Structure formats: structure tokens, C-alpha cells
Amino acid sequence: MIxxxxxxxxxxxxxxxxxxxxDRNNIYGAQRSMFAASLRFTSRKAxxxxxxxxxxxxxxxxxxxTTVPRQGR
Numbered sequence: 001m002i003x004x005x006x007x008x009x010x011x012x013x014x015x016x017x018x019x020x021x022x023d024r025n026n027i028y029g030a031q032r033s034m035f036a037a038s039l040r041f042t043s044r045k046a047x048x049x050x051x052x053x054x055x056x057x058x059x060x061x062x063x064x065x066t067t068v069p070r071q072g073r
Contacts, residue, residue: 001038002049008033 007016009028016022022030036053 001036001053002047003034003036005032005034007031 007022007030008014009016009030011028016028016030020027020030022032038050038053039047040050042048
């Protein structure tokens with residue numbers, strides 16, 4: 001298993017272009033994205049990506065809380 005990160009730019013629809021310091025100059029709506037992949041090794045012992053790990057979905061938002069008015073005493 002290998003973990004790595006990269007900058008994705010939603011405004012550009014994919015990866016951010018190289019040569020920018022996105023920590024200092026946040027252009028194109030840059031976001032740091034984490035990736036994970038499982039590896040396999042070729043017959044020459046070279047690593048190769050077998051598959052990327054599927055993203056984890058965020059849990060759904062909790063339902064809104066409602067208050068019930070008190071009955072008269």
C-alpha cells in the first residue's frame with residue numbers, strides 16, 4: 001500500500017499545474033487531496049500500481065433537530 005498527496009484544482013477540473021506554491025498562493029481553488037493505492041511487483045521486482053483505493057464517502061448530515069412546543073399547564 002502506498003499513500004501520497006497531490007494538489008487538485010476544481011476550477012480547472014483536475015490536477016493543478018506544477019510550478020506553483022499552493023500553500024502560499026491558493027489559486028484555482030486548489031485543495032490538497034490524499035490518495036492510496038495497492039502495489040504489485042513485476043518479475044523484475046519493480047513496483048507497479050495494482051489499483052487505487054476507492055474514496056471514502058462522507059457520512060450523511062444529521063437530520064435537523066426539531067423542538068416540540070410545550071402543552072399549557
